[in-house]
Amino acid sequence: LLLCSVMKRVPRDRTLFVSSLARRLSSASGPGPKVCIVGGGPAGFYTAQHLLKARDDMVVDVYERLPVPFGLVRFGVAPDHPEVKNVINTFTQTAQHERCYFYGNVNVGTDVSVEELRKAYHAVVLSYGAEANRSMRVSGEGLAGVFSARDFVGWYNGLPSNKELQPHLNCETVVILGQGNVALDVARILLSPLDLLKKTDITQHALDTLAASRVRRVLIVGRRGPLQIACTIKEVREMINLPDTAADMLPADFESISEALKDLPRPRKRLTELMMKTVKTESGQHKANKSWGFRFLRSPLEVLPGPDGKRVAGIRLAVNKLEGSGEDAKAVPTGQTEDLECGMVISSIGYKSLPIDPCVPFDPRSAIVPNNMGRVKDTAGLYCSGWVKRGPTGVIATTMNDSFDTARMLLKDMDSGMLNLSVNKPGGQEITALLKERGVRAVSFPEWEKINLEEVRRGTAVGKPREKFLDVKDMLAVAWS
Amino acid sequence: MGYSEAVSQLSSLTVNQTGSRALLFYVVCVCVCVCVCVFSSSGCKVLLHFVNQSGMKTSVSAMEGESLLEVVINKNLQIDGFGACEGTLACSTCHLIFEDGVYEKMEPMADEEMDMLDLAYGLTKLSRLGCQVTVERWMDGMTVRVPQEVKDRREKPEAEI
Numbered sequence: 001l002l003l004c005s006v007m008k009r010v011p012r013d014r015t016l017f018v019s020s021l022a023r024r025l026s027s028a029s030g031p032g033p034k035v036c037i038v039g040g041g042p043a044g045f046y047t048a049q050h051l052l053k054a055r056d057d058m059v060v061d062v063y064e065r066l067p068v069p070f071g072l073v074r075f076g077v078a079p080d081h082p083e084v085k086n087v088i089n090t091f092t093q094t095a096q097h098e099r100c101y102f103y104g105n106v107n108v109g110t111d112v113s114v115e116e117l118r119k120a121y122h123a124v125v126l127s128y129g130a131e132a133n134r135s136m137r138v139s140g141e142g143l144a145g146v147f148s149a150r151d152f153v154g155w156y157n158g159l160p161s162n163k164e165l166q167p168h169l170n171c172e173t174v175v176i177l178g179q180g181n182v183a184l185d186v187a188r189i190l191l192s193p194l195d196l197l198k199k200t201d202i203t204q205h206a207l208d209t210l211a212a213s214r215v216r217r218v219l220i221v222g223r224r225g226p227l228q229i230a231c232t233i234k235e236v237r238e239m240i241n242l243p244d245t246a247a248d249m250l251p252a253d254f255e256s257i258s259e260a261l262k263d264l265p266r267p268r269k270r271l272t273e274l275m276m277k278t279v280k281t282e283s284g285q286h287k288a289n290k291s292w293g294f295r296f297l298r299s300p301l302e303v304l305p306g307p308d309g310k311r312v313a314g315i316r317l318a319v320n321k322l323e324g325s326g327e328d329a330k331a332v333p334t335g336q337t338e339d340l341e342c343g344m345v346i347s348s349i350g351y352k353s354l355p356i357d358p359c360v361p362f363d364p365r366s367a368i369v370p371n372n373m374g375r376v377k378d379t380a381g382l383y384c385s386g387w388v389k390r391g392p393t394g395v396i397a398t399t400m401n402d403s404f405d406t407a408r409m410l411l412k413d414m415d416s417g418m419l420n421l422s423v424n425k426p427g428g429q430e431i432t433a434l435l436k437e438r439g440v441r442a443v444s445f446p447e448w449e450k451i452n453l454e455e456v457r458r459g460t461a462v463g464k465p466r467e468k469f470l471d472v473k474d475m476l477a478v479a480w481s
Numbered sequence: 482m483g484y485s486e487a488v489s490q491l492s493s494l495t496v497n498q499t500g501s502r503a504l505l506f507y508v509v510c511v512c513v514c515v516c517v518c519v520f521s522s523s524g525c526k527v528l529l530h531f532v533n534q535s536g537m538k539t540s541v542s543a544m545e546g547e548s549l550l551e552v553v554i555n556k557n558l559q560i561d562g563f564g565a566c567e568g569t570l571a572c573s574t575c576h577l578i579f580e581d582g583v584y585e586k587m588e589p590m591a592d593e594e595m596d597m598l599d600l601a602y603g604l605t606k607l608s609r610l611g612c613q614v615t616v617e618r619w620m621d622g623m624t625v626r627v628p629q630e631v632k633d634r635r636e637k638p639e640a641e642i
Binding site: 046050081083084086087089090232233234237266267270395396397398400401404 | 561562565566567569570571572573574592593595596597599600601602604
């Protein structure tokens with residue numbers, strides 16, 4: 001298997017091939033440090049990148065549950081933000097490094113335990129991110145037409161577990177709870193012209209659903225005020241620039257804001273000024289076909305069903321006031337409520353990590369693995385990076401810096417002897433043998449590249465960068481063909 | 482007429498005073514330099530100093546017209562995670578901090594750059610995104626730096642603006 005995967009990468013020059021093969025075989029079984037990374041998304045790859053660069057005897061194995069790598073860069077970043085996905089190029093370079101091995105289609109926690117990984121490697125880094133979502137915890141959350149943003153985004157981005165979502169977009173108004181960049185991505189995809197979307201890597205079934213969409217109005221609702229909004233200015237500009245779509249803001253929401261402007265740091269100030277400018281220019285303008293708007297100081301109380309009792313017809317919101325100011329201001333209910341009519345509710349109030357394995361400490365309150373700057377608490381040789389370490393916020397660059405920090409900590413522990421490198425560890429050889437016994441076959445990086453090529457080929461035929469496979473079994477069929 | 486003929490014509494002009502001869506010599510030198518820069522296929526070289534996250538300084542000879550992101554990549558400067566989005570204004574990882582006198586002479590930032598820069602770690606009043614800054618001759622000798630490593634991550638530097 002190893003020989004085949006190396007041969008796929010064979011350079012034309014035979015002597016290079018032979019020496020590269022020799023180097024791979026020797027480092028894979030050699031005495032250098034072996035690190036295992038759980039999760040093949042940005043955190044995993046940036047951690048791997050830093051480790052590989054730091055020591056030329058280091059071997060890094062990346063385990064990923066799906067046959068395909070890159071995590072939220074593939075399944076989270078909006079289809080109309082292809083430049084953000086350029087990081088895939090650097091991840092690909094890392095995966096193709098001669099001392100890096102990718103094992104896709106391996107579920108850590110069920111196919112192999114974290115304990116088994118810790119025995120086989122000098123160190124294990126948990127970088128498996130946040131696959132669940134925070135719940136609104138209000139009644140009616142289970143009604144038809146209520147989705148988490150995580151599922152909705154997974155649906156239009158081709159995440160296999162969301163392919164059956166089938167959201168019906170045959171209503172006029174959608175209410176989104178939460179005002180972070182994910183909420184704005186969802187709003188933008190709901191209101192973007194199809195002509196633009198069909199040139200992206202958005203899934204075909206999402207395109208078909210959006211083509212039949214009756215959605216004309218999207219309200220993006222937050223608990224606190226304009227000065228606490230979590231989204232960033234680029235995404236707000238994109239909403240403002242949506243063709244044939246008016247911004248529907250309430251001037252009253254911005255009345256007391258102007259005094260606070262001058263003391264704000266520049267990023268917050270510019271974002272607030274942009275929102276205020278939008279209120280001014282849009283008031284009194286002729287109506288466009290579609291609209292979007294922010295609604296502030298509102299928290300969900302109950303999702304209201306329609307006459308059949310099964311599908312959402314509206315949402316009851318608590319009216320809040322702010323206590324304190326700035327980033328730490330708290331939303332406090334006033335006792336008043338407000339009902340909004342809508343045919344779909346999308347809750348975008350945060351992703352959430354899940355525990356992976358009983359032997360790994362997990363804090364259910366904060367939903368992260370308890371750690372001290374990347375070192376998992378009370379568990380030698382175990383580290384974490386990315387959202388499972390810090391919580392599910394931040395852009396790719398945030399995760400990048402965080403992953404470098406964890407890698408630095410790990411390297412420090414290697415240098416100080418806290419991680420005992422004098423013991424030889426079997427690494428991937430032992431795990432591959434275990435997986436074989438259990439009938440689990442991994443997908444190597446060259447095998448992912450076959451899936452990649454096929455997706456690009458299918459996409460090119462319809463004028464898209466790629467047409468993603470929605471089924472794991474289809475991915476595997478191509479990988480192992 | 483070719484430039485060498487122009488130069489020889491200039492130098493054969495009769496002049497009355499020593500000062501005028503010196504001025505003429507200066508003008509000739511400038512013309513030669515301009516011609517070398519204009520006609521040479523490699524453009525003008527500009528000396529730049531980069532200070533990375535550990536405080537290590539590297540001096541490189543950059544090409545006029547390159548972006549600072551291209552300089553970092555082409556010269557293989559050891560700056561962790563620089564230019565993640567490959568110069569498409571979709572991240573802030575090519576964030577560079579300039580010297581006071583240099584910053585004010587640079588072309589002002591477009592909104593698009595400022596939007597992404599505002600998300601950068603360790604933002605300062607002298608910050609720019611390297612992918613949006615082009616090397617120009619007057620930058621010869623300037624020093625740019627990336628935000629310094631923080632030993633204890635709990636003390637993340639707040640944006641200074």
